[in-house]
Amino acid sequence: MQAHYRDLVTSHMQCSMAETVTSTTNNCSEAHGVNTDEIPTLLRTLEKWKMECYSTYKLLENCHKTGNVYPHLKIFVDSGDLNQLTSVVAIWYQDFHPAERWYYVFTTDTDKLNILIRKPGVFSMERSAKVRVACEKEAATLVMKDLIITEMGWQPQDIYDFHTYTNTNVELTNKTADRPIPADFKIAPLETKYAEMVRASWEPGQTQGLERFENSIKYQPNLAIYNKEGVPISWVFVKEHGDIGMTYTTPGYQRRGFASILTAKLSKMLLQEGEIPFIKIETDNEISTDMHTKLGFQRYSDLTWFYF
Known part of the structure; x- marks a missing residue:
């Protein structure tokens, strides 16, 4: 585990559950899913942030090119209007390794990401599967850490910091x-x-x-x-x-x-x-x-x- 995010995880472990409950009240409606034929519109919206969310962007692009064959994704966004979205969660279900799920997360609005990831079906609570979460930008890292580590009590096996x-x-x-x-x-x-x-x-x-x-x-x-x-x-x-x-x-x-x-x-x-x-x-x-x-x-x- 790299030192920076080991400290980051420790410093946020005391996050107030009361604040979390308040911020997520009335967020039980279904998340906005994105179909394969809607990916071009999604990519056009993400274009202005392409270099900030490059991994997520290319994953979506490759999904569309192969007709959602490889990689096979489920995609959720924070808005029914794809031109207005601020947050994306792309879940790569490993058909070749069903016991793994890889989440790619990008946001420009942490409040909206906090709501999105708590929608039914977006983030699974199952511990029977290996989970990898790729966070682009520190804002997304903090949101996902607070959900998974602070609220759910999962402890990461590893945290990898990359320079791109x-x-x-x-x-x-x-x-x-x-x-x-x-x-x-x-x-x-x-x-x-x-x-x-x-x-x-x-x-x-x-x-x-x-x-x-x-x-x-x-x-x-x-x-x-x-x-x-x-x-x-x-x-x-x-x-x-x-x-x-x-x-x-x-x-x-x-x-x-x-x-x-x-x-x-x-x-x-x-x-x-x-x-x-x-x-x-x-x-x-x-x-x-x-x-x-x-x-x-x-x-x-x-x-x-x-x-x-």
Whole structure:
């Protein structure tokens, strides 16, 4: 658990229950759900805050692109008029791992978020499932912490603080992207048959189902370097929530700059498509911070994940 939010959690544990009850009186009506065909309107409203809610924005965008196949979401907002909303809760139900629910939360109005998350069906009280909560902006972090930790009494297994970085430096990106690789190697997207290899590298315990990695290969931009035998030895993805990651180079090929080259090439591709390359790095990961800074990434904002 990072120090900043450990202190944050402790400092708010004495929150008055009377204040909470007062603020949520008469909030038992149903939440406003968003259908897949309404996501474009939702995204147009969120556009002005896109870089403040990038993970939530991209998750919604990818949901719409795949017809709510991957990621499969339930979406709630604080207003029946999507043009007037201030708060969004997107719940990713892990079809490949039914015992997990991931919540993505963004708000510009904490009072309205406080009401929204207490609506029936928005936040489940079940403890049989693993819960991850991604809060964009500290305001959302405080609201979700007060609900889950102070009121419900759940204690987080971990709290991860991330710095987020974006890259618009075309010169630095191209410089690395254009570096040569061995003549008998090639760069190409991954094939689905390598999903197990990706899963083994990403999560050695393999608690997440293979389907997630198959879907990532199928639906998300990715690149790999293949050796002369035609086997991928390094790869990188744009993940479901928009950030570049799942980066890995197999033993025997590490420290040759392959991960940097692929990250730069994927960034170059995104820039050419009018997208802004985005990454999140744990605050104490100096190696990753140094690598991405050399590629042109600059710190933009912060993101907090609670694991329950």
